[in-house]
Amino acid sequence: MSGAGGSRDLAAEIKAAVGDQNLKGALFHAVSSVNERRRQAIARFPGYERARDAARRIKEAAIADLPALIERFTESVQRQGGRVYRAEDGEEACRMITAIAKDSGARRITKSKSMTSEEIHLNGALEAAGIHVRETDLGEYILQLANDRPSHIVAPIIHMSLDDVRRVFRDNLGMEDVSEEPAELTQLARQKLRADFLAADLGITGANFLLADTGTVVIVENEGNVRMTTQVPPVHVVIAGIEKLLPRAADLLPFLELLPRSATGQLLTSYLSFISGPGWEASPMTGGAARSFHVVLLDNGRMAMRDDELLREALYCIRCGACMTVCPPYQVVGGHVYGGPTYHSGIGAAWEAGVRGLDTAAGFNDLCTTCSRCQDVCPVHIDIPWMNTVIRERIAQRRRRPRGLIERLVYDRVLPTREEGSVSLSRRLFSDPARVYVLSRRRPWSRFMRLGPARAALSRLAGLSAARPLPSPSSETLSAWYRRRGGRVVTTPHEAQRVSNDRRGSTVFLFSDCHTEHVDTDVGKAAVSCLEKCGLGVVLVAGQCCGRAALSQGMLRTASGQAKELQELLAPAVKTGHAVVGIEPSCVSAVVDDHAKLLPGSDAAEVAAGTREVLEFLHARLSGEGGTTNEGGATGEGDATNEGENPAWIPAADGASTPVVLHGHCQQKTLGWLPAAVELLGSIPGVEVRVTSTECCGMAGSFGYKSDYYPISAELGRRLMLELDELAAAAHQAGGVARTCEYLACGTSCRAQIADIGACQARHPVELIDERLSVLSPI
Amino acid sequence: MQATSPHPVDLFATVLEATGGKVERISDPRQVAHAIAKVAQGQGVREILYEPTEIAKHMNLKLLLAAHGIDLVPVATAGDKAAQLRVSLTGAEFGIAETGTVVLGGQPGGWGLASILPWVHVVLLPAAAIVADLPTAFEAFETRLSSGDRDWVWITGPSRTADIGHTLVMGAHGPNALHVVVVG
Ligand code: SF4
Secondary structure: OOOOOOOOHHHHHHHHEEEEEEEEHHHHHHHHHHHHHHHHHHOOOOOOOHHHHHHHHHHHHHHHOOOHHHHHHHHHHHHHHEEEEEEEEEHHHHHHHHHHHOOOOEEEEOOOOOHHHHHHOOOHHHOOOEEEEEEHHHHHHHHHOOOOOOOOOOOOOOOHHHHHHHHHHHHHHHOOOOOOOOHHHHHHHHHHHHHHHHHEEEEEOOOOOOOOOOOOEEEEEOOHHHHHHHHHOOEEEEEEEEEHHEOHHHHHHHHHHHHHHHHHHHOOOOOOEEEEEOOOOHHHHHHHOOOOOEEEEEOOHHHHHHHHHHHHHHHHHHOOOOOHHHHHHHHHHHHHEEEEOOOOOOHHHHHHHHHHHHHHHHHHHHHHOOOOHHHHHOOOOOOOHHHHHHHHHHHHHHHHOOHHHHHHHHHHHHOOOOOOOOOHHHHHHHHHHHHHHHHHHHHHHHHHHHHHHHHHHHHHHHOOOOOOOOOOOOOOOOOHHHHHOOOOOEHHHHHHHHHHHHHOOOOOEOOOOOHHHHHHHHHHHHHHHHHOOOOOOOEEEEOOOOOOOHHHHOHHHHHHHHHHHHHHHHHHOOOOOOOOOOOHHHHHHHHHHHHOOOOOOOOHHHHOOOOOEHHHHHHHHOOOOOOOOOOOOOOOOOOOOOOOOOEEEEOOOOOOEEEEEEEHHHHHHHOOOOHHHHHHOOOOOOOOEEEEEOOOOOOOOHHHEEOOOOHHHHHHHHHHHHHHHHHHHHHHHHHHHOOEEEEEEEOOHHHHHHHHOOOOOEEOOHHHHHHHHHOOOOO | OOOOOOOOOHHHHHHHOOOOEEEEEEEOOEEEEEEHHHHHHHHHHHHEEOOOOOOHHHOOHHHHHHHHHHHHHHHHHHHHHHHHHEEEEEEEEEEOOOOOOOEEEEEEHHHHHOOOOEEEEEEEEEEHEEEOOOHHHHHHHHHHHHHOEEEEEEEEOEEEEEOHHHHHHHHOOOOOEEEEEEEE
């Protein structure tokens, strides 16, 4: 068992989990199928975005009005003959429920799945009072037999294979010969649990929603164990966090539309219970005992979360588990490693921070790569990556020590930082890619860094994985090349302002992120070329990091400073009506998504609106859906260039068709840019596009370089390679003849991962587009 | 909306069957009794756990089933037998075509036990109670919930689990089969 915060050896847990073939097999199979079912269910639900927005609004209002809702709910339940209790913390809730059980003379309890009860260790408290508790959700029952704990909030034994379950039955039910048929095992458990249901004198459930105006508890399930737990015994106790309250019954609709789809891909689950009181007095099952209904409302840190601007958002969570099943590190190691005592994966850190404190969250928060795949699927639009970033910063603040001597003498000179207090070499390195690239280009540093002993020392000091090759900066930066070619490069706010004012007509400001500037210069050159072929003048904005790297280290001070400086370079262009275009998706996402959060009250939102990812921009431009610049801008000379013009594509060299497999970058998917890229590539004559479904390549910026996390990164990389190779094989087969299939990836990490793990070369799509695009109009 | 969206009853049947339920549409009371008798006979039983419902009374189902040698045992008087009977019969207040759902309840009653204890649950659902989509159904449902009918269960297919071996299995704790007779 883990979860003791600071005392965890996360690296060892990761190693063990990645080495566990059984876990990997069970988990990956399960998450892949539930993700696919969710994708389909959502694709078939045209009202999805409407429901998401509505649910979000309702949750915001409900949490804002929480104290009043608690009052209203309490009155409603009491009017219907039930009782409501308010527990400050877990201990009090356990005491209350034990007292209810004792007062009603209960000795045997059946219980349905409730993460809230896990949070407060309710079973232990009841058992200690001599009351027998039987978990009745099949997964929870198996965990109870095995003395294990859930690894997912919806599918508690998602980490267990069929053989694992058989072993639990054999070892704990005294069975010699355990069936290999899930159906037979389910029937076996059904019979065992049936006896418990019929003998129970008290039932405990959680709640998915509490309706304040009608005093109704709403519970969503598939197995029917909630039904049995609530219909058979005379006493029903509900344990629920106060965040489950909704103002009115009428508010429930969007949640009914979203929760089953997001959790399991169902339209509705098998059972939806609406319970508002003690129930049916004439029940033949209660042996004449009077029925009673009790709701224990748990605070346990939730009111404090409500007062915390950051953690408040976690209270909107409807516990669908989607953010877990799409989470790349979770998919590899599961919730026991990537999680705290009760809550797992992305949203888990916020919940553990809220109910147990930062130290518990610190035990696993670092596993979030901020890939943002969770943000994309969260039915209530929770910005989980941002929460994890800020939690990371809070953890660092809390552990802040003064800078040591070596830090002041060496690190501060080579890798200075804007953070206060001690900042480890690892965080310095990973938060400043440009400086690392510059250093590793400069001899003798570059030679030295590649020497065995130096590399080993660096690995040890900075936690760099020795298995991961270091990136090789190109000999000339993109901006140096562009200048040499006679292009305009701006690096200061003053220049940015002047050039923005001077430029007339169609100009784009291409923002050269650190990776494109120093390493992937060929991608940058191809982007410049494509933009020019479209008749656009290109101004290169260079030399300023967007802050994304610092952000991923939870270094908000540094990130904000960098964001501000980049904003000063981009804002003049946007304000004069020029488009800003970026290449590396995570850096573009920093500008369009993170900067406004880092710099509240600034122009960042305006700059975000004027900034585009290069493929999405080219797609709009080439399909005549806009993407022109300077339309009615401050310079007032917007010219309607190539509206509706058909791009002239150059035929492939040998006239053959070109199959390509595209792996989308995480932020490119989350921010909705991928479809445009796919469409653009597909519009090139002869190009046949296949797209991977793998969530993330596993490199995620610095994540894949860190020795502790390398096993997860490499495993994700292997999975991506499997899919890439499968899709390539399908392309070959479809073509009948042997055709070489090219791999394309938009992220620099993705391409590095494909090179490191798969020993294959992948290009940025813009390179292929540049090869095939002819000059549309001279500048 | 497509111009040729299917009739709600047909859609209800299609969706419910996709979730593992069975649907028959019958209007003649004799045929209804026959269909229910067939279910009981399929399970090898002569007694059905029963929650009295308007539509069954109206059709005189008790008598019609007696002709098949089948006895309806009301939940309220079933005693210990309630947990033993393999087949049950209840009514339903709504059907939702879009989701293949039957909605039971209003006030607390024997429907709660009858819909979960047995292995096969037969539901009598008036065709007129089938609503096309979830938002429309929810509006009607919410009106009743808010005006004092506070105990309900929405049932969409048989009870199920995919916990063991990540394989879908019907009949987890509740019915393994949900059989809806759409009347009218
Ligand atoms: S954070 Fe969002 S996606 Fe994750 S469990 Fe909560 S509601 Fe679902």
